[in-house]
Amino acid sequence: MTPDPAETQDDARRLAPAPVLDVDPLIDDPDTRIVVCCGSGGVGKTTTAAALGLRAAERGRKVVVLTIDPAKRLAQSMGIDSLDNVPRKVKGTEGAGELHAMMLDMKRTFDEVVEAHADAERAAVILANPFYQSLSAGFAGTQEYMAMEKLGQLRARDEWDLIVVDTPPSRSALDFLDAPKRLGSFLDGRLIRLLTAPAKLGGRAGMAFLNVGMSMMTGTLGKLLGGQLLKDVQTFVAAMDTTFGGFRTRADATYKLLQAPGTAFLVVAAPERDALREAAYFVERLAAEDMPLVGLVLNRVHGSGADRLSAERALTAAENLEEARIVDQGGGKAGLRNSPDTYGSSESPAHVPSESRPDESPSSGPADTADESPSSATPDRTVDQLTAGLLRLHAERMQLLSREQRTRDRFTARHPEVAVVQVAALPGDVHDLAGLRDIGSRLAAGRPELP
DSSP: OOOOHHHHHHHHHHTSOOOBOOHHHHHHOTTOOEEEEEOSTTSSHHHHHHHHHHHHHHTTOEEEEEEOOOOSHHHHHTTOSOOOSSOEEOSSOOSSOEEEEEEOOHHHHHHHHHHHSSOHHHHHHHHHOHHHHHHHHHOTTHHHHHHHHHHHHHHHHTOOSEEEEEOOOOSSHHHHHSHHHHHHHHHTSHHHHHHHHHHHHOHHHHHHHHHHTTHHHHHHHHHHHOHHHHHHHHHHHHHHHHHHHHHHHHHHHHHHHHHSTTEEEEEEEOSSHHHHHHHHHHHHHHHHTTOOEEEEEEEEEOOOTTTTSOHHHHHHHHHHHHHGGGSOOTTHHHHHHHSGGGTTOSOOOSOOOTTSOTTSOTTTOHHHHHHSOGGGGHHHHHHHHHHHHHHHHHHHHHHHHHHHHHHHHHHHHHOTTSOEEEEEOOSSOOOSHHHHHHHHHHHSTTOOOOO
16 A cells, blocks of 8 residues: 555654653752743733743752743632742642742832832832833833842842742843843943032032033923923922932843853744744844843644545545535435435336335325435435544644644754653633643643654
8 A cells, every 4th residue: 555645744754753741850940049931911821830830849949930030820720819029928738839820910020129229218209200110011122121129029038949030021032041141231221421510519519410511402302302201301300310220230240140051942833833933032142141041932833633534535525424414325316306306217126115005196195105205315414524624623734733743843853952842732711720730731742743
C-alpha cells in the first residue's frame, strides 16, 4: 500500500528536532529567584505565571505571583475575593511551600515611591499636584516602569524564595524592557532640565532666571499648554527634583537584576502566526539585551487521537458517502415506484413481494406501502450524513493541527536553540486551583498531553 503523502509529510514535521523545556528543574533550583513571563496579549501569560507559582509553592518554595492583568479570573482561580497592591496568601495549596498573589496598582506604587523618597510635606505637595496625578495614572510607559519598580521592591524585601512576574500585555518587548530608559529620558529631558533649573538656583537668583531667561519659553508654553498646566508642571518638577536621581538609580538596579543569573525569562505564545512572530521578536530582543531566556511556552496546542487519518482521506471518504445518496440505495424499489419517470411506464420493479396479488397495481398494495415506504431508508441515510459530518470535522481538525505544526516549525527553524514546552488546548477556562495545578503538570516535560 502506497503511503499517504500528507501523512508522510506530517510525520516528517513531528520528527523535527526541538529542545524540550522542563520547568521543574527551573523552579526547584534555589538560585532561581525571579521568573518573568512575557509575550503578546491574549496568549495565556497570566495563567502560565499562576500555574508556575502554584507548582513551585507545592514543591516547597515560598512564592509570590505579581500580575499586571486587571481581569478578576486569576483572583477567582486562586480563591481570593480580589487582588491589590499587597501580597495575599492563597489558601488550599498542597505541600510545604506558600503561595501569595498580588495585582499591580500602578498609581499606588507610584505614590509609594514618592512617599518613600520625599519628606511628608513635599510628598503631600507632589501627590496633590494635578500634573502628577495625570502622570501617575496614564503616562506612556508608567505601567511597565511601575511593574519593574514593584519587582525591585519585592526582591529587596527578600521575603520570598521565588517571584513570578506576569508582564503587562504589551505588543512589543520594547515596552517592558525600555520603560525605565524612557522614563529616565523623560526625567533627564531638556524641558525637564529647563523647568528644574530655577528651583535648583533657588531664591532670588532662581526667580530672576525664571523671569528673564525663561520668559520667552514659558510664554510660548503657556499659550500651548495653558498657564495653569505649566504652573502645575513647574511645581511638580520642583517638588520631584530630589527623587529624580532615585528613579534612575532604581531603574538601573532593576534592569541589572533582570540580567542576573537568578532571573529566568519565559516567552509565552500560542501556535498562531502573529503570536509566534511576536515571540520570535521577544527572543531576539532578550538575547540582544543579555536577558536569560530559558524557553518558550506554547499554549493552546491542539491534538487528535486519530491523527493517522489525514484531512485529505477524511474529506474523500465524506464525499463518497455524500455522493452515494444520489442513488437511493437503501430504498431503491420505493424510490423507483415513487419516481415521476415510472408512472405510465411498462417497466416494473425487479421484485414483487409475495403478499401482492397479480391484479394489483404496484402502487396500490397496502403491504408494499407499509414495508417499502421511503422512511425505511432514513436510518441509513442519517448514519451516512452523520458519518460524513464527523469526517469533515476531523478534516478541519487535522488542517488546524497541520497549520499549528507548520507555524511552530518556522519558529523552531529560526530559533533552534530555544527549548519549547507545549500545553494542550483545554475545553474551558481555568477557574480554580485544580485547573492551575493541571496546567502546571502539563508544563513539566514528559507529562501526557491531552487533545
